[in-house]
Amino acid sequence: MxxxxxxxxxxxxxxxxxxxxxxxxxxxxxxxxxxxxxxxxxxxxxxxxxxxxxxxxxxxxxxxxxxxxxxxxxxxxxxxxxxxxxxxxxxxxxxxxxxxxxxxMNQVLSINAEDLTVTVEPGISRKQLNEALRDTGLFFPIDPGADASIGGMTATRASGTNAVRYGTMRENVLGLSAVLADGTLIKTGTRARKSSAGYDLTRLFVGSEGTLGIITEITLRLYPQPEAISAAACTFPSMSDAVRAVIETIQIGVPVARVEFVDALAIRAINRHSNLTLREAPTLFFEFHGTQAGVQEQAELVQEIAAQNAGEGFEWATRPEDRSRLWNARHSAYFAMLQLKPGCRAVTTDVCVPISRLAQCVADTEADLQTSTLPCPIVGHVGDGNFHVAILIDPDIPEERVEAERLNHRIVQRAIQMDGTCTGEHGIGLHKMSFMLEEHGPAAVATMRAIKQALDPDNLMNPGKIFSWAA
Missing domain, CATH: 3.30.43.10 (Uridine Diphospho-n-acetylenolpyruvylglucosamine Reductase, domain 2)
Incomplete structure (x- = not known):
């Protein structure tokens, strides 16, 4: 069945x-x-x-x-x-x-190093783009983990591990070209850093998930490659301790480039998948970008904050190969977690809340998960309040799907009550359509539907996604 x-x-x-x-x-x-x-x-x-x-x-x-x-x-x-x-x-x-x-369609169309911009076709992947930029001293920082296409990242308003410092695709797309449902080509935005000229059509298409048009060119912000990079991992007795350390780090203004949370069950999966021996405890992965002196100052300050929240076992990684080992382990977490339950499928949650509510949201989520028999590892880009639960279910057991959706709905409702969102980076697609009214209300969804119906009156562009065609 x-x-x-x-x-x-x-x-x-x-x-x-x-x-x-x-x-x-x-x-x-x-x-x-x-x-x-x-x-x-x-x-x-x-x-x-x-x-x-x-x-x-x-x-x-x-x-x-x-x-x-x-x-x-x-x-x-x-x-x-x-x-x-x-x-x-x-x-x-x-x-x-x-x-x-x-x-x-995977070409770099132009690099304007002096302006810190690049224009690309949508099929180029983030790794291909950064390889093309390697000799310019610049890089594109948005890193959703998978080697996604830039067009797909734009269409879903993706972010990832670097968002706490560099923002999401919303902040890093300056302009684009899109083919509308009638075949008309429009260009939005310019390479200028700001504009007050009319409706912001660029932001309308960033996150539209292919429902308004097909994106065929994207102009992106670039950033100088940092002079120095340092990474670290630190374990904590509990998830709450780890999250409090992150909140304090962000609130005092430490410009961390990445800060990722991985719970004990996810660490166990990563160890098995990547042949590592990380301590199986709630863990934070940090990365710091800047000058040599700035990176050292940031790292020492964060280590102090972590220690005040019962963090221990700081493992430093300044060599590129050591940093790669840490971040490859983090990026492999999704596929590693699937191996916890062979043959399973993952129902993934993707809530994001204000940083001040993160500790409570994670603690309440953990309490929910403890009532379930399903394996539910947690990972997250906690530096910007975004975390994921991978609810692992047997696709042939309908009761497990029902249980997964029950857990997911509670997690989403909690996030929305905390003035958060049902999706911090994955987008709506099919799976999160039912949450749109809860998050935005009927008037806002009706406004989105009106925009869709104006630009795509025959409902041809990726129909059946984000919200229903009829009210």
């Missing part, structure tokens, strides 16, 4: 004429092969695959416009595809349609 079926949605018929037209325009770069469709019809979410009817591999903006116009003529849905690393069902073709694979 399939307990992970996406919400029921009417699958639209796929016209044979459209496939003929796509073949004429793209030749072998359009495919209806089962394997290709299956690859583009699933992500890392707990939902079962929902395959598109066809996949087109686009090479430039004009080709994206061609696909969109042809699909529009036949009222066929369009789903943008980057690297498939979404956790919330963003890519699932719940109404069928055409998946536009943008992975081959």
């Amino acid at each position: 399939n307990h992970f079926a996406p919400p029921v949605s009417t699958r639209r018929p796929f016209p044979a004429e459209l496939f003929t037209q796509l073949q004429a325009a793209f030749g072998e770069r359009v495919s209806t092969a089962q394997a290709v469709r299956a690859h583009h019809g699933r992500d890392e979410s707990p939902f079962e695959p929902q395959l598109p009817d066809a996949v087109v591999f686009a090479h430039n903006t004009a080709e994206v416009q061609t696909v969109v116009k042809l699909c529009g003529q036949h009222a066929v849905p369009i789903i943008a595809y980057g690297s498939g690393s979404s956790l919330e069902g963003h890519l699932l073709a719940v109404q069928g349609g055409v998946s536009i694979d943008l992975s081959e």
Whole structure:
């Protein structure tokens, strides 16, 4: 029995004429092969695959416009595809349609080192981008863990481990180009650091999850590579002690670049997965960027704060290989946690709360999880109040899915009551649609729906995501 079926949605018929037209325009770069469709019809979410009817591999903006116009003529849905690393069902073709694979649109279009900006195509991954920037002395800091595409990161308003210092995609996208549902190309923003000219269309598309248009170019902020980098790990007797240390660090203004929380169960998974011997206790991972003197001062101050909160066993990592060992372990946490329950699927939570409410939110969440028999490791970008619970369930046991959603709903309700959000970085997709009214209220959701209906009147752009088409 399939307990992970996406919400029921009417699958639209796929016209044979459209496939003929796509073949004429793209030749072998359009495919209806089962394997290709299956690859583009699933992500890392707990939902079962929902395959598109066809996949087109686009090479430039004009080709994206061609696909969109042809699909529009036949009222066929369009789903943008980057690297498939979404956790919330963003890519699932719940109404069928055409998946536009943008992975081959992966070029750096221009680097303006003096202005600290770069313009890229959407298919370039964050690692590819930083490799291209390596000799400029600059880097792009947004790091969601997975080697996601920049287009996907823009569409989901991603962030990650560096957000506490460098912000999220919202703060780091200066402008973009997007193809609208009728095939029109618009450009938003400029390379200027600020503007008061009209509606902020850039921010409208950042986080729109492919529901308003297909992003084909993005201009990003860059940052100088720090002179010195130091990392450290420190364990605590309890989650509350660790979180209090983070809150005090942030509130006194220490400019940490990263501060990550991993609970004891997640550490156990990481040790098994990465062949490490980290102490199985609540752990904070820190990273400091700046001058040699500044990094040393930050690190010493944080060590002092940690000690005041019962932190111990500070392990310093100043050599690149030692830092890589620590952060590779943190970045592998998701797949490591899946190994705690072989054959499982993870229902992931993604709440974010004001930093002053973080300790209470984490403590109450921990109390909830202790009432459940499901394995529920916790990790988080606690420097900005964002943490994740990976609720591990057997996909063939419906009671476990019900229990996971019960836990998730309690975690989300608590975050919203604390003036927080149901998703700090993963986006809404399919999985979090039910929380939109709780967080924003009916008037705000109706306003979002009105924008969608104005820009995409036939509901062709990634339909069935974020909120329902009809009120």
